[in-house]
Amino acid sequence: MSLDRRHFIAASAAALPLFARAQGAWPAKPVRIVVPFAAGGTTDILARAIAPELQRAFGQPFVVDNKPGAGGNSGAAEVAKAPADGYTLLMGTVGTHAINASLYPKMPFDHVKDFAPVTLVAGVPNVLVLNPAMAQKYGIQTVPDLVKAARANPGRLNMASSGNGTSIHLSGELFKTLTGTFMLHLPYRGSGPALIDLIAGNVDLMFDNLPSALPHIKSGRLKALAVTSAQRSAALPDLPTIAQAGGPPLAGYEASSWFGLLAPAGTPADIVARVQQETAKALATPAISERLLAQGAIPSGMTPADFVRFIEAETRKWAAVVKASGAKID
16 A cells, blocks of 8 residues: 555544544534414524524524423423434423413423423513403403402403413413402413404403513503502513502412523533523523513523522422412323
8 A cells, every 4th residue: 555545544533533524523413493373472582592602502493392281291391302412402391391281181201301491591570461342341450450340240351361371371360369350361372362362352451471562552552550560561661560550468479480591301412501501691681681671571591500499499489379269280
């Protein structure tokens, strides 16, 4: 064998590992972010805010894919069963990863064992909003007015939600429990469709995530009574909390939402870390953070380890809320 041929073979062999690493580099194709609710709600809004930033960081499309159904369980189950290769992510919620485990007697996935938490994207207060015509009909201007109307008309008022088991649903159930009222629950396949019917007057009220309700509050198409968080929202500083506005029965009321990225369990730790780091960078930029704060969301970006602990704590918290409310989904 000639010297040149030996050099060629040696050089080729040395190059193979580099070529293999380059071929196997992630991401080598588009990444899908599953949103387990219909378009137009806060889960969808946050996913679409983050996707372009991740696309810029990694040089591949990050495609938002809406998969609504079963209070977020349908889309989350699809991600739980997806290959753990970094090409499928979930924009999970307090519903899919804290509430539903206590609310549903049988779950299509284990919200702890079947996922690798990536990062908390944002925390969001809910806001109690009414159809203005309904509010006028029943003379509702405040939270106590709503309690009075609900008590005087048991079962005649109804409340929409983005689906069974969502924080929007549980916020209403907790309100009903503390005030001793009954309002019919009407679950939708996402906040967007529910808001359309609320604005149209087909339903009466909703405890919606603030980012998706805010434009309609500002336009006057919805009447806001209070936020569900412990503190007022910077996006609506003049709006009281339910605890502040509701009197003694609602003094301890608090029920907020959150949204975060998760991957199927077994996804390589370096991919999880890279996605978390780039998401945190994006959330820290003025363009993204100011945009989310103006919509009522509080950006996060916590590490995977912190997100694991956060989910554990939220699961315990919401289990107590579900038990207190008596809410169940068959």
